[in-house]
């Protein structure tokens with residue numbers, strides 16, 4: 001806990017497996033306390049600024065409700081409204097906000113923006129999604145798998161679809177926690193060599209596999225994960241991507257090739273009939289709404305650890 005105070009979360013690659021486990025355990029404890037009516041407000045009087053350069057339902061609401069439940073306040077800062085959107089440098093924004101706030105969450109395009117914000121801020125900076133990583137989602141996902149399966153190490157997760165921010169973050173998070181991870185994506189849409197090498201370097205007793213074959217990826221998998229084919233910022237590529245990802249839909253036939261008790265996961269928002277069928281996402285192996293709820297709990301634990 002001591003080592004997390006004051007830290008940033010830019011990518012889970014910067015955290016040890018013990019630190020990740022600490023956050024997951026705290027999340028499960030705080031969730032349990034809350035359901036038992038125990039009110040704990042370790043961030044009383046603290047303020048989190050939340051900068052959004054992209055849309056959000058889950059990230060915005062879970063951070064804002066989360067900081068409130070911890071006794072603090074959240075400020076929604078749309079880049080359309082703050083001077084950042086009119087060209088004020090990120091470094092000046094970081095220094096100014098550091099004088100008012102106790103933490104900043106940012107959702108933006110490039111990972112470099114988040115890094116620059118963190119370098120220039122004297123308070124913790126949390127990555128709420130970039131084009132490259134979505135670490136808060138993976139904390140909630142790991143919590144969900146842990147709650148459902150009772151363990152992480154030794155399990156296998158298969159990600160089917162675009163080698164995007166979710167694929168990247170899942171590779172890193174799974175490798176950290178000793179899970180095997182297979183990514184099935186068509187050529188041209190596979191995770192970058194850079195992130196793949198990072199994940200490989202992290203993985204010790206587990207395997208990181210990149211393939212273009214969904215059936216191979218889901219073989220022996222305990223978790224099947226997918227995400228949209230066109231992420232925020234890629235809307236104009238929708239038609240092209242629907243062609244490229246044909247054959248990468250998670251449907252009953254693909255799910256049946258995984259382990260019988262496999263979980264279906266999706267960070268949401270989802271497109272039924274594209275990356276996943278309604279039958280699967282609304283079926284009894286799906287845990288998508290537990291994942292969504294756990295954004296609240298995982299991020300409350302994260303904020304408690306970094307800002308407490």
Ligand code: CP
Nearest residue numbers: 056057058059267268
């Ligand atoms: N999964 C996720 O980050 O959702 P939002 O885009 O709604 O925040």
Ligand code: NVA
Nearest residue numbers: 164227231232267268
């Ligand atoms: N890959 C998606 C995730 C949304 C939570 C995107 O970046 O739009």
